[in-house]
Amino acid sequence: MTEAGSPPESATPVHIDTSKASIARVYDAFLGGKDNYEVDRQVFEGVKQAAPEAADLAWDNREFLIRTIRFLASQTDISQFLDCGSGLPTAENTHQVAQRLNPEARVVYVDNDPVVLAHGRALLEENEKTHFSPADIFQPRTILEDPVVNAHIDFSQPLALLQVGTLHHYVGERDPGDIMREYIEALPSGSFVVLSHFYDPRDDDYYTALANRMDERFTHSPMGSGKFRTEQQIRSMFSGLELVDPGLVRCCDWWPDGPRYKQEPEVSNCIVGAVGRKP
Template structure:
């Protein structure tokens, strides 16, 4: 693929688009792709992203911080905790430093299942993973944990008698309160065997901790809900409810850039810095 080209062979919206891809409504995965400087997005996605950038000029830094956080987490789980199987829910469009690439640097036999409900992710994932026998991608919805865990493709990769790394990056904040994200998190959490880990990143409303960040969170939440129909900046207490009695790994729930940063990593501590938080927790 030439530099600057999208998945289907030419730049921008002139691509030959598979019929299952809806280019008339913005896609969460494609808006995020734009924030990561990706090429697989359309005018409708860029419009929403640019509106967000007018409120949050460093939103692209937040997207990139999330990817760096994911890489550090997967490396930690594979290298330090010995996790050899991962389920990445709401995996989004492939980019540099995907979960299977990081985990399989530690152990080439590590098993990875990507899960997303966006058909564009399925198209990209299958193309990327065509020659990787230890990794697969399935199309499913996080709102139906039982169907995800029962999927034959997932069961062919993941052994529920051994610890699992469940990755919930930028997914639970796209569930509205009336969809009971806490109940969904419990249904995702309970079948995991002892010694498993949940890692997640979430839009974060810092409230009294950082009032300016909280003000920004309210503004962007309004924009996202008006244009994407989704996006909730939740409080520390609300996010911690996802984990039940799981044990937080140090340093706990913190801004993404503060979770075990690599040497040389930096992100200016703007208001946006405090509106995206992440953590890792272990199931006893």
């Protein structure tokens, strides 16, 4: 999909409202992908006016996802991954990272975006150990009872639940901490939760102002969501979990791949993540 208004090449017929930006396509625009429309790129441009290095927000998130999957697939016995909010396929999707280290790893992706459904699904369901289910990830009960999820994820064995770059798009009535509590209660002991979230540092006026400007741009865009929450709010999403070292940190600081020579962009202060283990 390279031109505004044109459908994805491998699409099954599906209604896509091109007047509305979609989270998955906007994220794709941030990552420099081609699966986005003009309306999605407008959101990206709007956020860039608030923070010129906004693309790094998405890259910090994506690279955090890749490093955490590598950690889980190589350093733990986890071989089942429930990836909530898969996004459009891009380089290094969860199943590719996990199955490179453990060919037996099973991955179920869940997303409710029609474009992910129409053309991402085929690319994500690359092999018999990788599956996709269209559902609302902010309704834990629905996901926990989903037939595709249950066909491929064994809830009597430890698993990894991923909510990477998703909950800042939740703007409903429930406390996001409660949503996560419901998921965590259903996980067997020894399971892991990987979660990243837009962050408002609060104790730092400069970065709080930056977070507020981006929040404003996301919220009042045709996409309508992108909430920068406080440390306390984000910590509440890990209730009952032991955080793996180094705890809740900027995504770029979660076991970076090597020494840092370059100054990280300012937006890196506005996205954090952690991996929690259920005792």
